[in-house]
Amino acid sequence: MSALAGKVAIVTGAGAGIGRASAVLFAREGAKVVVADMDAAGGAETARLIVDGGGEATFVQVDVAAPAEVRAMVQSTLDTYGRLDVAHNNAGLASGGKPLAEFDDTEWDRVIAVMLSGPYHCMKAQIPAMLDTGGGAIVNTASGAGLVGFPGQAAYVAAKHGLIGLTKVAALDYGARGVRINAICPGTARTPMVDAAVRNDPTLESYLQGLHPIGRIAEPEEIAEAALWLCSGRSSFVLGHALAVDGGYVLA
Amino acid sequence: MGQFDGKVAIVTGAASGIGRASAQRFAAEGAKVVVADVDATWGAQTVASITEAGGEAIFSSTDVSDPAQVEAMVELAISTYGRLDLAHNNAGIIQEHAPVADLSIEEWNRGIGVMLTGVFLCMKFEIPKILEQGGGAIVNTSSGAGIIGFPGAAPYVSAKHGVIGLTKTAALEYTTKNVRINCICPGTARTRMVDEWIAGSAENEAMVAGLHPIGRIAEPEEIAAAAIWLCSDDASFMCGHALAIDGGYTIQ
Numbered sequence: 329m330s331a332l333a334g335k336v337a338i339v340t341g342a343g344a345g346i347g348r349a350s351a352v353l354f355a356r357e358g359a360k361v362v363v364a365d366m367d368a369a370g371g372a373e374t375a376r377l378i379v380d381g382g383g384e385a386t387f388v389q390v391d392v393a394a395p396a397e398v399r400a401m402v403q404s405t406l407d408t409y410g411r412l413d414v415a416h417n418n419a420g421l422a423s424g425g426k427p428l429a430e431f432d433d434t435e436w437d438r439v440i441a442v443m444l445s446g447p448y449h450c451m452k453a454q455i456p457a458m459l460d461t462g463g464g465a466i467v468n469t470a471s472g473a474g475l476v477g478f479p480g481q482a483a484y485v486a487a488k489h490g491l492i493g494l495t496k497v498a499a500l501d502y503g504a505r506g507v508r509i510n511a512i513c514p515g516t517a518r519t520p521m522v523d524a525a526v527r528n529d530p531t532l533e534s535y536l537q538g539l540h541p542i543g544r545i546a547e548p549e550e551i552a553e554a555a556l557w558l559c560s561g562r563s564s565f566v567l568g569h570a571l572a573v574d575g576g577y578v579l580a
Numbered sequence: 581m582g583q584f585d586g587k588v589a590i591v592t593g594a595a596s597g598i599g600r601a602s603a604q605r606f607a608a609e610g611a612k613v614v615v616a617d618v619d620a621t622w623g624a625q626t627v628a629s630i631t632e633a634g635g636e637a638i639f640s641s642t643d644v645s646d647p648a649q650v651e652a653m654v655e656l657a658i659s660t661y662g663r664l665d666l667a668h669n670n671a672g673i674i675q676e677h678a679p680v681a682d683l684s685i686e687e688w689n690r691g692i693g694v695m696l697t698g699v700f701l702c703m704k705f706e707i708p709k710i711l712e713q714g715g716g717a718i719v720n721t722s723s724g725a726g727i728i729g730f731p732g733a734a735p736y737v738s739a740k741h742g743v744i745g746l747t748k749t750a751a752l753e754y755t756t757k758n759v760r761i762n763c764i765c766p767g768t769a770r771t772r773m774v775d776e777w778i779a780g781s782a783e784n785e786a787m788v789a790g791l792h793p794i795g796r797i798a799e800p801e802e803i804a805a806a807a808i809w810l811c812s813d814d815a816s817f818m819c820g821h822a823l824a825i826d827g828g829y830t831i832q
Binding site: 496499500503504508514515541542543546550551553554556557562563564565566567568569571572573574575576579580 | 748751752755756766767793794795798802803805806809814815816817818819820821823824825826827828831832
């Protein structure tokens with residue numbers, strides 16, 4: 329039996345990587361999926377993958393840092409599918425590589441806007457729609473870097489730590505009203521971003537593997553499974569949790 | 581056809597509550613289950629419920645604080661079913677509440693013996709058998725009280741905090757050998773142990789429900805669902821995690 333049969337889901341950052349894997353998996357489990365991304369080509373490709381697989385999906389172009397665009401994304405979901413049950417707020421960007429005093433202010437603002445304020449805007453628009461139909465489930469993509477620090481990554485680490493705090497508060501605000509909100513904290517996954525970095529620097533692969541006690545990096549599908557579980561009825565008593573899907577990255 | 585077809589699982593504390601629900605779910609997903617407990621009467625009922633539903637199970641009379649009995653439990657799995665793939669180390673006890681200075685040394689030793697040393701002993705004897713056939717998964721039952729404190733429950737809280745540390749260490753030691761080890765941190769579930777604690781008082785029940793921001797206590801099946809997921813291939817990148825299934829109990 330499909331975990332999300334009859335449900336409508338939004339996945340942001342669904343044009344590639346974890347977001348794409350999540351959108352494809354949610355659709356395979358029966359959800360109608362709004363594929364949201366800034367990248368129109370990647371987003372359209374994810375929607376095509378879903379439709380080719382026999383599922384239902386619509387692409388919506390959105391910058392999650394822009395509240396009006398986020399509201400339009402939710403409105404378009406309601407216009408197209410009539411309801412909203414599940415959301416995976418996952419949009420992110422690569423950043424960093426400089427110690428704090430040298431960090432670029434514009435980059436700081438952009439990273440916080442996309443990865444911390446972005447999920448805030450998303451939840452703010454999504455939650456009322458979910459309450460209208462009696463509840464739902466939201467999972468935010470934090471990171472292993474939401475639980476521990478990483479040198480040179482001030483903005484990314486601050487945004488992801490902040491997102492865990494935001495997830496807990498939103499969970500406390502709405503847990504008793506039937507909207508379950510949790511976060512996932514992925515380790516490194518084999519996304520196009522990571523693939524490109526490894527092509528540039530082949531030594532990076534073994535470095536990344538070494539960061540994870542499990543001895544490898546993740547496939548995006550392994551991260552998506554955690555998002556699916558948190559959005560399914562199987563996790564009905566899980567609330568405000570930061571679920572590490574990190575091959576042990578934060579353990580040692 | 582289930583996701584654990586051909587697998588063999590041990591569940592300790594399986595005579596009632598979370599352990600019973602877990603044993604039933606493992607069996608429903610195709611695993612042959614060793615139902616371990618000190619309580620033979622209730623243990624037999626768990627076995628009967630599994631076999632009546634078409635599954636396979638055997639009872640093991642096991643006090644997990646006794647190394648010889650734990651070793652015998654693992655031997656029973658091997659002699660009966662020929663292998664061991666999965667384990668849910670879940671046995672726990674309810675104790676008199678008393679502040680530290682009033683707590684007897686015997687009560688302290690009993691709590692630590694069952695709920696911390698017991699988990700150590702289970703893994704000590706389970707892991708070599710799991711390694712023999714190439715890997716598997718273990719989930720230990722910690723608690724919301726493994727993450728935060730609770731007055732009057734020093735042995736319980738200490739043992740459950742210890743289980744998280746033990747889980748992380750064992751996870752790091754065996755993850756590259758394909759044994760994934762995680763733990764669950766349940767909030768209060770409607771079990772025999774908790775029924776004893778609530779003692780039929782509506783006031784107690786409301787107090788306990790009120791500890792959980794989700795506004796209710798859990799059904800054992802909701803906790804078992806997390807144990808099952810952590811043992812499944814869907815959780816393939818989960819390593820050493822303490823998964824809270826607590827209705828938000830620990831996030832306030």
